[in-house]
Each structure stands twice: as C-alpha cells, then as structure tokens.
Amino acid sequence: MNKQLDMSNLMQDFFAAFPIDVNAFQDASKNSVVLGEKLTSVALNAAEKSAEISNIWTKQTLAKLNDLSKNPVEPSDYSKSLTDFASAQAEVAAENIAAYAEVAKKVQMDTVEVMMAAGKDLSEEASAAMKTATATPKPATKPAK
Numbered sequence: 729m730n731k732q733l734d735m736s737n738l739m740q741d742f743f744a745a746f747p748i749d750v751n752a753f754q755d756a757s758k759n760s761v762v763l764g765e766k767l768t769s770v771a772l773n774a775a776e777k778s779a780e781i782s783n784i785w786t787k788q789t790l791a792k793l794n795d796l797s798k799n800p801v802e803p804s805d806y807s808k809s810l811t812d813f814a815s816a817q818a819e820v821a822a823e824n825i826a827a828y829a830e831v832a833k834k835v836q837m838d839t840v841e842v843m844m845a846a847g848k849d850l851s852e853e854a855s856a857a858m859k860t861a862t863a864t865p866k867p868a869t870k871p872a873k
Contacts, residue, residue: 752857759849766842774835778828785824792816 796813800806 755853759846759853763842763846767839770835770838770842773838774831777831777834781824781827781831785820788820789817792820 792813796809798809800809
C-alpha cells in the first residue's frame with residue numbers, strides 16, 4: 729500500500745525551517761487598519777463638507793431661480809432679471825469653487841500628515857525589529873529529519 733503523505737507535519741516542518749515573527753504580521757495588520765481608519769475619516773469629512781457646500785449652492789440657485797421666474801411686463805425688465813441672475817450665479821459659483829478648493833487643500837494636508845505619521849511609525853518599528861533581529865542570532869538552518 730502507498731503511504732499517504734502527512735501534509736500537516738510537512739507544513740509544520742516547512743514553516744519551522746523559516747521562522748517568522750507572527751507578532752510583526754499582527755502589528756502590521758493593526759497598523760494598516762489604523763491607517764485605513766484615519767484616511768477614511770479624512771475622506772468622509774471632506775465628503776460631508778462638500779455635500780454642505782453643494783446643498784448651500786443649490787439653495788442659493790433655487791432662490792435666484794424663484795426671482796427669475798417672476799414674469800416681468802417689460803422686455804427690458806426681463807433682460808435685467810436674466811443679467812442679475814447670471815451675475816449672481818457667477819459670484820456664487822466663484823465662492824463655492826473657492827470653498828471646494830479649501831476642502832481639497834485640507835484633505836491634502838490631512839492626508840500628508842497621516843502618511844507622515846504612518847511612515848514615522850513604520851520606520852520606528854523597522855528599526856526596533858532590526859535591533860531585535862541582530863541582538864538574538866538564530867541558527868540559519870534546521871537539521872533535516
């Protein structure tokens with residue numbers, strides 16, 4: 729009869745030959761989750777502020793459209809209403825685009841801050857791991873069974 733290969737022992741021997749610090753993977757996973765939470769917070773805050781700007785802009789536009797919808801008797805009054813609406817929309821658009829630019833600027837600054845902090849943490853962890861690895865030498869190979 730053919731003897732079946734014991735895969736669990738084979739895998740244990742395989743991973744024993746390559747010692748891995750599982751804590752490093754767990755720490756990396758935790759750090760990744762924290763980084764994701766921070767970046768998600770930045771994105772959601774920006775989306776909230778953008779929605780507020782859009783809502784205000786829509787309300788302002790609808791109010792001006794209400795004024796425009798009133799039918800003037802004289803053609804010159806109609807032309808003046810249209811001109812007033814167009815100039816008011818240009819002014820409101822400039823203000824709101826500037827507000828969007830401020831949101832984008834804040835997102836950029838917050839993202840850089842989060843990434844710089846993550847890079848600093850990663851550098852510190854790598855340095856600590858190197859100190860630990862060099863302080864406790866391990867045998868390069870495990871004897872074969």
